[in-house]
Amino acid sequence: MTRQWVVTLEGKEPRSGEAMDIGMNFSDVVDIFGGVPILKRSFLEKIVEMIGRGENYYAWNNIKDVKPPEEVDVNLDQYFIILAADKGNRKYGFLMILIKAGVALCGIWPEALANAVRKNKEILDRILFSIAERPDTWEEVILVCSKNIGKEKDNS
DSSP, X not given: OOOEEEEEEOOBOTTTOOBOOEEEEEEEHHHHHSSOOEEOHHHHHHHHHHHHHTSSXXXXXXXXXXXXXXXXXXXXXXXXXXXXXXXXXOEEEEEEEEETTEEEEEEEESHHXXXXXXXXXXXXXXXXXXXXXXXXXXXXXXXXXXXXXXXXOOOO
């Protein structure tokens, strides 16, 4: 069984407006790669740049909690998630940590994507490249963080 990162997003119940947290489980990349892939900071910078253009890239600031599979010394503000839906409505999610060396990929969602990446590591490279370099292939890409980065999209 793959270890899991459990992320809690702060949300609202659509009808009542009451607080309703949303949980997401990300498959641990250590179980897939045997280590933690580090991306260049320019990956995040490109996404923030596209958020600024105001097209189909957005930022939400609602990460409430992250529970890693083992203890890590990371501040909540260092975590962020890339959620993406392609034109075929396939959904992808990547839990990342901003560190000095760049951007550490920690988790992959959904589990089916993690299993596909386990079998063929090139899938991950193609998806991340497309998110950073080909915005027209995505219905929407959302940067989810605990701080406000980019513009807000109404996510209630």
